[in-house]
Amino acid sequence: MLKLYSTPGTCSLASHIALEESGAAYEAESIDFAKQQQRSADFLRVNPKGRVPALVTDRGIITESPAILAYIGQSFPDSAIGVPKDPFEFARIQSFNAYLCSTVHVAHAHKRRGSRWADDPAAIEVMTLKVAGNMGDCFELIENTMFSGPWVMGETYSVADPYLFTLTGWLEGDGVDPARFPKVFDHFQRMTERPAVKKVLAAVTV
Numbered sequence: 001m002l003k004l005y006s007t008p009g010t011c012s013l014a015s016h017i018a019l020e021e022s023g024a025a026y027e028a029e030s031i032d033f034a035k036q037q038q039r040s041a042d043f044l045r046v047n048p049k050g051r052v053p054a055l056v057t058d059r060g061i062i063t064e065s066p067a068i069l070a071y072i073g074q075s076f077p078d079s080a081i082g083v084p085k086d087p088f089e090f091a092r093i094q095s096f097n098a099y100l101c102s103t104v105h106v107a108h109a110h111k112r113r114g115s116r117w118a119d120d121p122a123a124i125e126v127m128t129l130k131v132a133g134n135m136g137d138c139f140e141l142i143e144n145t146m147f148s149g150p151w152v153m154g155e156t157y158s159v160a161d162p163y164l165f166t167l168t169g170w171l172e173g174d175g176v177d178p179a180r181f182p183k184v185f186d187h188f189q190r191m192t193e194r195p196a197v198k199k200v201l202a203a204v205t206v
């Protein structure tokens with residue numbers, strides 16, 4: 001059975017929702033950041049990067065959200081979250097998810113994880129001041145050029161949707177009003193009505 005290591009409030013929510021949408025048999029184990037469990041010897045054996053999500057499969061462990069999402073989509077092609085076989089359509093999904101992973105998530109991480117990039121407390125403080133502006137710029141680009149509607153890729157729901165939903169949920173905390181992006185905000189609200197999303201949110205909300 002698949003096993004997902006995740007932490008409430010983090011990017012692992014996207015993989016958790018995708019698993020639920022896929023209909024796969026899976027279990028989820030929560031890693032407690034307050035207890036620094038992501039840096040425990042036990043968890044570092046699962047993911048030496050010390051990050052969630054990590055997905056345990058019968059062939060090994062997968063890390064990195066875009067890879068986990070693609071794996072789930074390809075493993076359950078006939079589910080709501082199945083990815084298209086067409087290489088171009090699949091590349092469009094990967095392109096969107098790679099942007100969320102490598103640019104949007106990194107912009108967000110400068111708020112709480114500035115110590116990854118600087119030791120000087122003043123430099124870390126200055127970096128936090130860039131978060132709202134950078135996140136706003138990223139979501140403007142998504143709203144105006146990347147989001148097709150009604151779902152991220154157009155008519156078909158895909159693994160890009162739970163990922164965008166997860167990062168949209170960070171905007172308020174980053175000092176950005178999500179209502180600035182009407183299509184993305186509407187998407188966020190429609191996502192909360194999906195049974196799989198409701199089920200996962202109920203399971204991870206303490």
Ligand SMILES: N[C@@H](CCC(=O)N[C@@H](CS)C(=O)NCC(=O)O)C(=O)O
Nearest residue numbers: 010011038050051052053064065101
């Ligand atoms: N590129 C990775 C990023 C994973 C990541 O940074 N996860 C954060 C939570 S959103 C984490 O585990 N942080 C723990 C830490 O920094 O100690 C992915 O997309 O899966």
